[in-house]
Amino acid sequence: MGSAIPVIVGRRTAECADVVVLDLVRADGLPLDSWSPGSHIDLLLDIGAEAPLPRQYSLCGDVGDGTRWRIAVLREQSGRGGSAHIHDHLHEGAATAVRGPRNNFPLEPAPEYLFIAGGIGITPLLPMIAEAERTGTPWRLYYGGRTRTRMAFAEPLATTHPDRVTLIPQDEHGLPDIDAIVRTAAATTAVYCCGPAGLLDAVESTCRTAGRRPPHLERFAPKARKSDETADGEFEVELVRTGVTCTIPPGRSILQVAEEAGADVFGSCLEGICGTCETTVLDGTPDHRDSVLPDGAEGTMMICVSRAASRRLVLDL
Numbered sequence: 001m002g003s004a005i006p007v008i009v010g011r012r013t014a015e016c017a018d019v020v021v022l023d024l025v026r027a028d029g030l031p032l033d034s035w036s037p038g039s040h041i042d043l044l045l046d047i048g049a050e051a052p053l054p055r056q057y058s059l060c061g062d063v064g065d066g067t068r069w070r071i072a073v074l075r076e077q078s079g080r081g082g083s084a085h086i087h088d089h090l091h092e093g094a095a096t097a098v099r100g101p102r103n104n105f106p107l108e109p110a111p112e113y114l115f116i117a118g119g120i121g122i123t124p125l126l127p128m129i130a131e132a133e134r135t136g137t138p139w140r141l142y143y144g145g146r147t148r149t150r151m152a153f154a155e156p157l158a159t160t161h162p163d164r165v166t167l168i169p170q171d172e173h174g175l176p177d178i179d180a181i182v183r184t185a186a187a188t189t190a191v192y193c194c195g196p197a198g199l200l201d202a203v204e205s206t207c208r209t210a211g212r213r214p215p216h217l218e219r220f221a222p223k224a225r226k227s228d229e230t231a232d233g234e235f236e237v238e239l240v241r242t243g244v245t246c247t248i249p250p251g252r253s254i255l256q257v258a259e260e261a262g263a264d265v266f267g268s269c270l271e272g273i274c275g276t277c278e279t280t281v282l283d284g285t286p287d288h289r290d291s292v293l294p295d296g297a298e299g300t301m302m303i304c305v306s307r308a309a310s311r312r313l314v315l316d317l
């Protein structure tokens, strides 16, 4: 994702209960890199630890605006402290740093889009909706949340696109009926979903049962694994560029061991959800345990969580 870029909070607004919107501008006044709908950045938080704490946020502003990157941050009551730090310390004028952008959730051309959002999962879908509007591609959005007042961007979306947007506040309508929603879409409609794990799993299994193409999903938390997928055996990894072969013991990741061996590796989320540590596999069979790559992915792996299904892996590291 490149090196850290110093930025300043140029503008901060309260979007709805517990959600703030930050417009980040470069501290040196230069333009920011271009990005595409579905991209995220790493916000590098100085929480007093030895190294900055990286947290991933989807870009939700205007792709054509090179002067600022917009993110929306939900204060997570049971989070690990990153979002609370942002809410409490990143006021207008505060300095911080970012890395990126990176896109694991690109908007692919399709005759029509079905967008399904849960809570703060609306953020990556906002620039997708803008892009669909720009290209004149038909779309629909079903957006669920606990209550109307806690659903970021809900009102402007529903007001601007009353025929395309269906809001489903849980306290008024219950949980979204994913089966019925997916049934409304033609077989060629591309389905994009972002939100809590339960919603993503429901959309994924509904599409599978209906014989549809897999949906495009963006996860904020690692996908649940079956217990037989989580056993950690020992295996060998040859790091071609570094010129060493390492043993990866149970309980340690390839990324940790490779870093100690002097390989030029980089991780951010360390949970298999951001895609930062994606590494080319030259030989051997990975045991994919990330939540980014599609099932059966070949050629690359996320070395922060994935392991080996063969005795040895050869990596371009």
Ligand code: FES
Residues within 6 Å of the ligand: 266, 267, 268, 269, 270, 271, 272, 273, 274, 275, 276, 277, 278, 290, 302, 303, 304, 305
């Ligand atoms: S560090 Fe995020 S996927 Fe590996």
